[in-house]
Amino acid sequence: MxxxxxxxxxxxxxxxxxxxxxxxxxxxxxxxxxxxxxxxxxxxxxxxxxxxxxxxxxxxxxxxxxxxxxxxxxxxxxxxxxxGGEQMLEMPNLRLKSLRDANIALSRLGIILGTVTEDTSNYVPRGAIMEQSIPNGSKVGRGTVVNITLSSGKPLGDIDVPDVVGKSLSEARRIIESSGLKVGKISYQVSIDLLPNTVVLQFPRSGEKIKEQSVVDIFVVREKVSEQTIRDF
Structure with missing residues (x-):
């Protein structure tokens, strides 16, 4: 009450x-x-x-x-x-991640994957990220763009082109391939002084430095045409 x-x-x-x-x-x-x-x-x-x-x-x-x-x-x-203003995010460590894993991690945070380039590395496996444009741990906002560099593997070493002029085709092929190079285009030409299948010219020339697995084009003497073959023709 x-x-x-x-x-x-x-x-x-x-x-x-x-x-x-x-x-x-x-x-x-x-x-x-x-x-x-x-x-x-x-x-x-x-x-x-x-x-x-x-x-x-x-x-x-x-x-x-x-x-x-x-x-x-x-x-x-x-x-x-x-x-509270723009929410600041911590840039993740992308090093050694694959492109796919990095993209997933960035998407979850609202960070944009920008330019992707490649470079050689003696230490980072091929296909893994070796560099990022924004250091990990940096504070960034949503929509920030980060560029990355992927490893293309170990750099190919410089090799001296061997001299195969005067060698037979089979021997020239063996020398080129054992040097870490590849036989490229084989062209034929006529010569009355050299035996058939003898290398008369090569490109690049011997002594030049080229990358491993590059090709060496060679010019070889064509098989002689016999007089009998000419008469039959």
């Missing part, structure tokens, strides 16, 4: 008697500015927490409840959500 009387005589007049007003729009203001505006309008500003939002600078109000221009009793609490 006493509680009922107290509510009727004290609380109800206070609640009913509070005038109504429209809630000020404080979105875009700093929290301090919003707090001052709402307090002057006889509302109670309450910090409702932080939310990362790259559209608003850190410390700026991005959301309020009740919403702006809502008519409520003065003295009501107005909850303010404040921007």
């Amino acid at each position: 006493i509680l009922a009387v107290a509510f009727d005589k004290l609380l109800m007049p206070w609640y009913v008697g509070e005038p109504e007003a429209r809630v000020n729009n404080v979105v875009g203001m700093t929290y301090e500015q919003a707090e001052e505006v709402l307090t002057n309008a006889k509302f109670q500003p309450v910090n409702g927490g932080i939310r990362y939002d790259q559209k608003y600078p850190a410390g700026t109000v991005i959301l309020q409840k009740p919403e702006p221009n809502t008519t409520v009793k003065q003295g009501r609490r107005v909850y303010l959500i404040v921007s």
